[in-house]
């Protein structure tokens with residue numbers, strides 16, 4: 373997820389809790405070849421073999437349709453031992469769709485198939501696709517199935533299906549009936565996605581035959597413990613729990629600040645982590661109102677402690 377799943381402290385925390393595979397946020401094909409610094413900075417710590425942080429396997433997500441950039445991109449990436457590449461065909465943002473990318477590339481077969489074919493040809497690692505459901509206000513299951521069947525014949529490794537159409541953005545519940553129908557109609561390994569609250573929830577969906585694996589987004593950003601097999605969504609999350617997670621995430625960044633992580637220690641980055649972790653916690657609103665004025669890790673930690681004290 374943009375601005376989230378490239379935070380090494382957050383990823384470290386998720387991996388510790390049991391997350392199996394990391395998919396990095398979408399990176400523009402054109403952007404990688406024009407500005408290698410971003411990718412180098414982000415990947416350096418994740419791929420720091422000497423430290424054995426255990427981030428792998430890591431899947432790098434690409435978005436774009438500039439075929440001429442693809443060769444350059446794979447030349448740059450060749451130093452990083454990437455385990456997989458994923459193409460984003462699901463982003464619903466107006467800015468992305470206006471460029472004919474993300475979810476809207478699904479309806480542009482010429483661009484869509486050209487980029488899939490070109491990446492398949494250049495990529496030394498397995499290629500997967502992240503997609504939204506076909507359709508507008510309602511899911512178009514037959515069109516989604518025929519696209520997945522085409523991916524299967526092309527030799528795509530797996531597909532992640534977010535159970536909403538691009539037009540639906542985040543409204544309404546994810547359509548898990550549609551995901552299950554696609555799964556039953558194709559043999560392409562399917563990673564289901566949308567509204568999963570924790571590992572046990574995802575496991576249930578796998579056991580029911582809705583998907584082969586699952587992907588958790590927003591719930592993990594609020595609480596990386598959702599990847600733990602023993603996580604219980606009914607248990608009350610306290611400020612003390614949030615503080616432990618905050619210390620783990622910022623502690624990782626501090627310990628590795630020499631590895632291009634300095635920018636993650638500026639106040640708005642620290643606040644971003646704290647605000648996310650304070651979601652679904654009693655006293656969270658009060659915390660967020662006050663966190664606006666906090667600018668250091670110590671101030672944020674003190675705020676967690678003081679609000680914990682007043683919200684029992």
Ligand SMILES: Cc1cc2nc3c(=O)[nH]c(=O)nc-3n(C[C@H](O)[C@H](O)[C@H](O)COP(=O)(O)O)c2cc1C
Pocket residue numbers: 373374375376396397398433460462502534565566567568587588589590591
């Ligand atoms: C802030 C934010 C950034 C996101 N960035 C990406 C992205 O870069 N690539 C992607 O495939 N999906 C991205 N997503 C979508 C999520 O991966 C996921 O498909 C969606 O949130 C539904 O899953 P969830 O209900 O588990 O969050 C993003 C979502 C959010 C909220």
